[in-house]
Amino acid sequence: MEADKAIILVDKAIELDKRMKADKKELDAIKAELQTDAFAEMDDKNLKWLQVFGSTGTFNAAYKEKFEIDDYTALINLLGEKAKAKITRKEEVKYETEKRYKEALIALYKGEYSNEITLDDVLKGMELDEKTIKMIKKKLKGDYINDKKVIESVGVQGEREEELDAIRLCKNAELVKRFFEDLTSDEIEIVRKAVFVEDNLSVGLEYEK
Numbered sequence: 412m413e414a415d416k417a418i419i420l421v422d423k424a425i426e427l428d429k430r431m432k433a434d435k436k437e438l439d440a441i442k443a444e445l446q447t448d449a450f451a452e453m454d455d456k457n458l459k460w461l462q463v464f465g466s467t468g469t470f471n472a473a474y475k476e477k478f479e480i481d482d483y484t485a486l487i488n489l490l491g492e493k494a495k496a497k498i499t500r501k502e503e504v505k506y507e508t509e510k511r512y513k514e515a516l517i518a519l520y521k522g523e524y525s526n527e528i529t530l531d532d533v534l535k536g537m538e539l540d541e542k543t544i545k546m547i548k549k550k551l552k553g554d555y556i557n558d559k560k561v562i563e564s565v566g567v568q569g570e571r572e573e574e575l576d577a578i579r580l581c582k583n584a585e586l587v588k589r590f591f592e593d594l595t596s597d598e599i600e601i602v603r604k605a606v607f608v609e610d611n612l613s614v615g616l617e618y619e620k
Contacts, residue, residue, distance in 0.1 A: 445470045446614050458572050459579065460555030468618025471556065475613040476517050480506040482605035489601050493590070514553075515586035519599060520608045524583035533577045537567050553582030 445463060449472035453461050463470040480486065483506060486494050497512040508516070518524045530551070534544045543565050550561045555575050562571065594602070 442470075442614060446472060446612070449614070450612065456572060458576060460575065461572065462555075462559070462570070465618075468616060471615050471617055473555065473613045474610045476521075477609040477611055478508070478513055478517055479607045479609075480508070480605065481607050485601060485605040489594075489598055489605075490591075511586060512590060514583070515590045516602070516606055517608050518583035519587050519591055520603050520606055523580060524587045525577075525580040526584050526588075528577060528581065530578065530581040533574055533581060537562065537571070537574060539565060539567070551578055551582060553579040555579070 449461050449463055449470065453459070453472065453474075460471070460473045463472070480498065483498070483500065486498070494512075497509045499507045501507060530548060531544060534547070539547075547561050547565055551558050558575055558578050559571065562574075591599070591602070
């Protein structure tokens with residue numbers, strides 16, 4: 412390689428590396444400030460998800476649950492063959508739980524489900540007609556980002572955090588009813604003691620690439 416060319420390339424590489432490190436440092440600082448403000452607002456409003464809007468995209472903040480099974484035997488003895496079919500014991504003594512069943516266990520553990528309001532009630536509160544409600548109900552998952560896109564697709568605008576949280580509680584209640592409808596309050600306590608759920612903070616930027 413020619414000496415002059417090498418000097419140019421090395422200098423440019425160093426310049427780009429410095430710029431990338433400086434940009435990353437600035438980005439991390441901005442994310443940290445956004446995260447602090449977002450989670451303060453989430454705690455104040457008792458929300459699980461929040462979107463902070465810019466002019467070209469959004470900053471998404473959410474609580475993500477870490478799920479573990481502490482007492483497999485207690486779960487199987489209480490919940491029977493259905494739980495045995497949904498939970499796989501790994502050789503390293505780890506358990507892999509089917510997604511919807513895990514979501515139901517998390518909702519049951521945290522008590523984050525409600526039968527006090529129906530999904531129809533929440534959607535009617537957003538002034539949607541019966542035909543639209545019937546169409547979108549199957550698309551709602553109890554996931555903030557997904558559900559926000561669903562309701563926006565039928566013309567519901569604005570942040571709508573309270574309605575989206577109510578949708579999550581309704582969808583969680585559907586899962587709890589599906590898998591654990593016959594449990595007594597004492598049996599629910601046995602399930603709660605057999606698993607462990609820990610909230611972790613999750614953030615990310617969303618924009619057109």
